[in-house]
Amino acid sequence: MNGVEEEGDGGGDQANMRILITGGAGFIGSHLVDRLMRNEKNEVIVVDNYFTGSKDNLKQWIGHPRFELIRHDVTEPLFLEVDQIYHLACPASPIFYKHNPVKTIKTNVMGTLNMLGLAKRVGARILLTSTSEVYGDPLEHPQTESYWGNVNPIGVRSCYDEGKRVAETLMFDYHRQHGIEIRIARIFNTYGPRMNIDDGRVVSNFIAQAIREEPLTVQLPGTQTRSFCYVSDMVDGLVRLMDGEHTGPINIGNPGEFTMLELAETVKEVKILTVENTPDDPRQRKPDISKANELLGWEPKIKLRDGVPFMEEDFRQRLCVPKKA
Ligand SMILES: NC(=O)c1ccc[n+]([C@@H]2O[C@H](COP(=O)([O-])OP(=O)(O)OC[C@H]3O[C@@H](n4cnc5c(N)ncnc54)[C@H](O)[C@@H]3O)[C@@H](O)[C@H]2O)c1
Numbered sequence: 001m002n003g004v005e006e007e008g009d010g011g012g013d014q015a016n017m018r019i020l021i022t023g024g025a026g027f028i029g030s031h032l033v034d035r036l037m038r039n040e041k042n043e044v045i046v047v048d049n050y051f052t053g054s055k056d057n058l059k060q061w062i063g064h065p066r067f068e069l070i071r072h073d074v075t076e077p078l079f080l081e082v083d084q085i086y087h088l089a090c091p092a093s094p095i096f097y098k099h100n101p102v103k104t105i106k107t108n109v110m111g112t113l114n115m116l117g118l119a120k121r122v123g124a125r126i127l128l129t130s131t132s133e134v135y136g137d138p139l140e141h142p143q144t145e146s147y148w149g150n151v152n153p154i155g156v157r158s159c160y161d162e163g164k165r166v167a168e169t170l171m172f173d174y175h176r177q178h179g180i181e182i183r184i185a186r187i188f189n190t191y192g193p194r195m196n197i198d199d200g201r202v203v204s205n206f207i208a209q210a211i212r213e214e215p216l217t218v219q220l221p222g223t224q225t226r227s228f229c230y231v232s233d234m235v236d237g238l239v240r241l242m243d244g245e246h247t248g249p250i251n252i253g254n255p256g257e258f259t260m261l262e263l264a265e266t267v268k269e270v271k272i273l274t275v276e277n278t279p280d281d282p283r284q285r286k287p288d289i290s291k292a293n294e295l296l297g298w299e300p301k302i303k304l305r306d307g308v309p310f311m312e313e314d315f316r317q318r319l320c321v322p323k324k325a
């Protein structure tokens with residue numbers, strides 16, 4: 001049980017739908033596949049280049065008659081006939097998106113351009129998973145969608161945050177110029193089962209470190225904050241946004257705000273090791289979710305304290321470390 005299965009009706013209620021999910025072999029994408037496959041009217045196609053995703057995340061669907069998995073890089077054009085496109089393809093963990101920054105910005109810019117071209121050709125509705133990183137190191141707190149952000153255009157995170165900002169611009173230009181139906185979700189830090197164990201994001205790091213009985217690496221100063229959303233809540237928000245009437249951008253995240261030191265205490269009371277931080281790390285982040293609440297009737301249900309054990313269980317299984325009696 002991971003809190004995902006109980007949520008919602010599988011989305012795409014209207015009629016038979018063929019739905020494309022780019023990046024569907026990744027963490028959020030694979031949970032979205034599970035959710036959409038529950039509706040028997042949906043056919044789901046995943047395209048992924050497996051940079052940070054894995055076929056293992058989709059193993060329960062491989063061979064299913066309503067499911068197709070295609071190895072494809074979104075920086076190359078794609079020709080398919082679909083009704084909806086959830087465009088997630090992009091490495092999300094800072095260590096992966098900084099690993100090959102030119103590829104990251106190409107994925108955000110050319111990948112989004114290609115998916116918009118596809119949406120235009122076949123008349124599909126397209127949803128982009130943008131990010132709270134478009135707000136940069138925010139000077140407004142909590143962040144509302146009307147805040148334009150405080151982003152370093154030449155920093156080591158820019159391939160990702162500026163890349164997503166351009167992707168948002170492309171979405172709105174295609175909408176205004178070509179009448180494409182667009183949806184933009186600004187996702188705030190999301191966690192849950194199937195995250196890469198060593199992907200470097202803070203919740204996965206802390207859980208893996210706690211299971212391996214290693215000290216939790218809190219990057220300095222430790223007072224920086226994030227707001228963590230459980231993946232089933234995120235998927236529910238994305239489906240509501242796609243199937244609703246509002247273009248967005250709409251913040252989707254859990255407004256519960258924690259410092260990294262508080263998060264370390266939530267995960268486990270083990271030794272904490274403070275380590276150097278990376279450049280341009282945002283000092284505080286918390287979504288204002290009034291828009292998601294009013295326009296989509298959405299709010300997160302799972303508190304950090306309740307979500308972390310689901311993820312710990314998944315990590316223990318994958319690391320083959322049973323819980324001590
Ligand atoms: N998880 C979060 O906290 C978070 C927060 C904000 C935004 N997002 C966004 O949500 C989306 C999914 O994030 P995630 O956490 O599931 O990350 P993830 O890394 O697990 O998934 C991304 C997927 O995209 C695939 N991919 C990357 N580049 C590709 C390319 N060029 N062509 C085809 N596939 C490619 C990867 O192989 C992977 O399967 C991303 O767009 C990310 O920017 C995530």
Ligand SMILES: O=C(O)[C@H]1O[C@H](OP(=O)(O)OP(=O)(O)OC[C@H]2O[C@@H](n3ccc(=O)[nH]c3=O)[C@H](O)[C@@H]2O)[C@H](O)[C@@H](O)[C@@H]1O
Pocket residue numbers: 091092093094131132133187188189190200201202203205206217218219220224225226260277278281282
């Ligand atoms: O939600 C978002 O919009 C963005 O959030 C994250 O980026 P970030 O918040 O920097 O994610 P983490 O790498 O998990 O870092 C969060 C905080 O934890 C700290 N941290 C990280 C790792 C660690 O071992 N210890 C630690 O204290 C970092 O310094 C940072 O302050 C995601 O990785 C992005 O994909 C996403 O777009």
